[in-house]
Amino acid sequence: MASKSWLNFLTFLCGSAIGFLLCSQLFSILLGEQGDIQPNVLHNDPHARHSDDNGQNHLEGEMNFNADSSQHKDENTDIAENLYQKVKILCWVMTGPQNLEKKAKHVKATWAQRCNKVLFMSSEENKDFPAVGLKTKEGRDQLYWKTIKAFQYVHEHYLEDADWFLKADDDTYVILDNLRWLLSKYDPEEPIYFGRRFKPYVKQGYMSGGAGYVLSKEALKRFVDAFKTDKCTHSSSIEDLALGRCMEIINVEAGDSRDTTGKETFHPFVPEHHLIKGYLPRTFWYWNYNYYPPVEGPGCCSDLAVSFHYVDSTTMYELEYLVYHLRPYGYLYRYQPTLPEDILKEISQANKKEDTKVKLGNP
């Protein structure tokens, strides 16, 4: 009868609906969660600012790798601690109200803790984070203005608290211990600044903004003074280039930040982009911008790298883990860098420990 077959049909539909639902559940369990890998978008323009992250993994929460110090009870950090006192670095991180929780938070949870002093520079003040309010607007064209105001703020409030003044972005990862090693050979009273050196437009070169750059105390003084006396212009949309031009005008030297084997220490990209041959296409701006001959593959990057850029939140923690935690037990590293003679003498006198730890210990 018609109604009976309709009933059967309805039951069949229900059964298959339930079956379908269960099937899809099963498949999702079987296949597991597919990690969402967002490829890093590389702009073919060195001064393209970071596109506002739409839908990129917004990492909630924070990870503290130092929570269990017991893994480090065999670690000797005397030299690192000595350098912390000898080479004082103030870090300021360029960020904005939208990025405090998305990006700056992870900087604060990782490398920023190793600065002698750290400031987060935003257009608006945020007392809780805390972030300094520069009273500017946000946006790509405001970057140089923010930079000038940030350095002026630092000069006004913290000039005597540090020897060197680092600018970084909220997607830059900086290894402060290695920066201190680099700077230990130089005198902060000299007018000099370091970063990833680019060659176009400025005769002595200029430093990439994203890879971070660090000014000596004298360089900072001259930079702030240059705006009072109008030696440098206030308006520009290209922060790092404008700063580089100004540095040249005020006779601040663009330093060579490469290590003793000639490998770069400041990096405009994450390690993968530099280490994998062919990752950056030959038409990419990078190959023509680099001041020194650019290298891809293992020679790209110093063992004592100072910075990487375009680092997303997960990679912040991954770098923190790789640099400060994961290690090959007992491994005798190939590159054995030392400190300048005079600092070594000071340290060994100060510590009164056997010299063997400094010479033989696995750095």
Place this chain on the structure above:
Amino acid sequence: LGSISWVLITMFGQIHIRHRGQTEDHEHHHLRPANRNDFLNTSKVILVELSKSIRVFCIIFGESEDKSYWAVLKETWTKHCDKAELYNTKNDNLFNIESNDRWVQMRTTYKYVFEKYGDNYNWFFLALPTTFAVIENLKYLLFTRDASQPFYLGHTVVSGDLEYVTVEGGIVLSTESMKRLNRLLNNSETCADQSVIWKLSEDKQLAICLKYAGVHAENAEDYEGRDVFNTKPIAQLIEEALSNNPQQVVEGCCSDLAVTFNGLTPQKMEVMMYGLYRLRAFGHYFNDTLVFLPPVGSEND
């Protein structure tokens, strides 16, 4: 209707087994590294000899005839093994495995390796081509263990009453375990396929076989009880830890002396080489008990 309900019942059965496999049983066996203080008074010469005495043979358990990943593996972490070989279904002049069954492939491989190399190495480490291993940390984990005892280590999972080492995290067998395994494999009946309606994975089959020989799985951990064999890549472990606790500050995802991570692409392997064997913070020193030299003639470590 009857067939639909049969399908439903089978699917429920699958889900049930899968969930049971994921619950942790507190009757785990655990293995942790030796205490450093035992060695404080040992001379440097003896320590170097001690480091050399741990000989690890690495078996890369290939998943298809495609050998393209072997080029990267050869140039990265397997350089730190005392010897490393890739075994696939087609092994050129060595041996061929006439089967698509992973357990058959695995036991043929173990048999071959034991017969050819059993005398020259004391530890046998099997890994998938997507695994990255830190051999120095593996040797540190093993160096006070007697390879003439039956050790079977890695990242363990409990499934019912079977505790087994997952192949994704890497499988470590001592010489004694290899001996016993091969004795059983020569009596082909004991470790034959336990196939019922659905096949057991090869790592479970290995565990069942080893159990007959009195060899039991142990979960390898560091001093704090953290797993050192990981079945996932670092980024995923970080993201999972953070997404499980979004309102908190969690502690670090992974051990300082981790041995394996799995799920790496060839590019990520290169990045790991740099991140592990080169990139570090100046001014941090360790007074380690063992000494391992960098491999000759390479530049990425």
